[in-house]
Amino acid sequence: MKKRVTLLKEFTKGLWEINPTFKQILGMCPTLAVTVSAINGIAMALATTFVLFFSSLLISLIRKWIPNQVRIASYIVIIATFVTIVDLVMKAQFVELSKALGPFIPLIVVNCIILGRAEAFASKNNPLRSMLDALGNGAGFLISLFVLGSIREIIGSRTILGYQVMPNGFEPWLIMILPAGAFLTLGLLMGLANLYTERKKNLEREALIAQYKRVGREEITDEVLKEAGV
Amino acid sequence: MELFLIFISAALVNNFVLSYFLGICPFIGVSNKLSSAISMGMATTFVMALTAIVSWLLYNLILIPYHLDFLQIPSFILVIAALVQFVEMVIKKVSQPLYRALGIFLPLITTNCAILGLALLASMRSYNFMESVIFGVGAGAGFTLALIIMAGIREELDLADVPKPFQGAPITLIVAGILALAFMGFAGMI
Numbered sequence: 562m563k564k565r566v567t568l569l570k571e572f573t574k575g576l577w578e579i580n581p582t583f584k585q586i587l588g589m590c591p592t593l594a595v596t597v598s599a600i601n602g603i604a605m606a607l608a609t610t611f612v613l614f615f616s617s618l619l620i621s622l623i624r625k626w627i628p629n630q631v632r633i634a635s636y637i638v639i640i641a642t643f644v645t646i647v648d649l650v651m652k653a654q655f656v657e658l659s660k661a662l663g664p665f666i667p668l669i670v671v672n673c674i675i676l677g678r679a680e681a682f683a684s685k686n687n688p689l690r691s692m693l694d695a696l697g698n699g700a701g702f703l704i705s706l707f708v709l710g711s712i713r714e715i716i717g718s719r720t721i722l723g724y725q726v727m728p729n730g731f732e733p734w735l736i737m738i739l740p741a742g743a744f745l746t747l748g749l750l751m752g753l754a755n756l757y758t759e760r761k762k763n764l765e766r767e768a769l770i771a772q773y774k775r776v777g778r779e780e781i782t783d784e785v786l787k788e789a790g791v
Numbered sequence: 792m793e794l795f796l797i798f799i800s801a802a803l804v805n806n807f808v809l810s811y812f813l814g815i816c817p818f819i820g821v822s823n824k825l826s827s828a829i830s831m832g833m834a835t836t837f838v839m840a841l842t843a844i845v846s847w848l849l850y851n852l853i854l855i856p857y858h859l860d861f862l863q864i865p866s867f868i869l870v871i872a873a874l875v876q877f878v879e880m881v882i883k884k885v886s887q888p889l890y891r892a893l894g895i896f897l898p899l900i901t902t903n904c905a906i907l908g909l910a911l912l913a914s915m916r917s918y919n920f921m922e923s924v925i926f927g928v929g930a931g932a933g934f935t936l937a938l939i940i941m942a943g944i945r946e947e948l949d950l951a952d953v954p955k956p957f958q959g960a961p962i963t964l965i966v967a968g969i970l971a972l973a974f975m976g977f978a979g980m981i
Binding site: 638641743 | 809811865903915954955967969971975
């Protein structure tokens with residue numbers, strides 16, 4: 562029996578619980594490549610969210626007519642269509658950004674987040690839920706890219722979104738805007754995210770055990786702990 | 792000489808994984824054992840070389856003459872998917888041992904952004920036919936090199952006492968960062 566999930570939860574789960582970058586570890590290539598500055602990260606995340614939203618919606622709408630054997634190929638064609646739209650619009654309207662992001666806009670096609678949500682969620686759920694799920698995951702991706710981009714921009718070029726925030730006396734760390742900085746920052750952030758999740762889980766677990774002790778009922782079993790997801 | 796420079800640039804100086812961030816998913820996913828890293832690297836190099844050929848022909852002989860270049864993204868991805876499927880069938884028919892070695896890695900390659908990235912970069916830089924092929928082989932060699940070095944390090948890393956939250960992907964990324972620093976040493980070559 563599948564647990565009923567509230568509509569709000571469909572959206573908010575993407576922000577942290579199944580955050581594409583930190584929890585699902587999907588879409589690493591654009592995450593690492595474009596986060597030289599916060600603005601690039603935001604642009605990339607918005608472009609991805611646009612594609613994710615519309616492809617999830619469309620896939621969810623036509624999910625009953627897509628034959629199971631060719632579903633992946635159909636998803637890819639749908640995704641590629643929306644990516645082409647984004648690519649052409651970016652080239653026409655935001656020339657600078659389009660140049661900065663280079664081949665990574667067309668490469669949204671192979672971003673595993675989109676295909677992953679299509680396969681794992683949109684192909685099984687109604688359009689409303691799929692839209693919320695897509696927006697939630699897009700927002701989660703946006704948060705990750707923004708945080709990563711900000712850290713790299715602040716330390717690597719003293720600015721955030723183009724405004725100087727670090728004093729002139731601060732010598733920018735060149736490594737942060739080089740490829741190596743991307744790997745190091747994301748690795749450290751991911752480790753911190755894991756540390757936080759683990760701490761939280763331990764606290765919840767202790768709280769549950771304490772609660773059982775207070776009530777004085779039977780000994781807490783592993784199954785109960787598992788059930789509560791802690 | 793020009794061709795040699797393209798090869799060195801794609802393989803070392805602008806390594807696909809460590810400086811263009813293409814193909815990170817297999818780089819993190821398949822780099823825990825040396826033997827699978829070698830197989831994955833070989834399969835990817837093979838598909839890259841083929842993709843370079845096919846995408847060049849498609850782009851310059853069909854898309855450009857008929858002004859269909861806005862269809863570049865969907866057509867490239869479909870061609871790559873079909874190509875991978877075809878390669879898988881051929882290998883299965885021709886050589887069973889090779890199929891067992893590469894088989895499970897081939898489907899993964901379709902969604903490897905390094906392959907699509909290769910096709911897109913080659914058309915963006917308007918390489919000619921020979922340059923595209925060399926670019927493909929060089930990129931494949933660079934990918935294989937990075938994957939093998941990483942697998943070697945990770946096999947040693949299994950014995951190290953890594954703090955629990957950093958096990959798995961985080962430490963791999965940090966090691967990749969250090970590796971990227973090392974590869975920056977090649978930057979002066981060209």
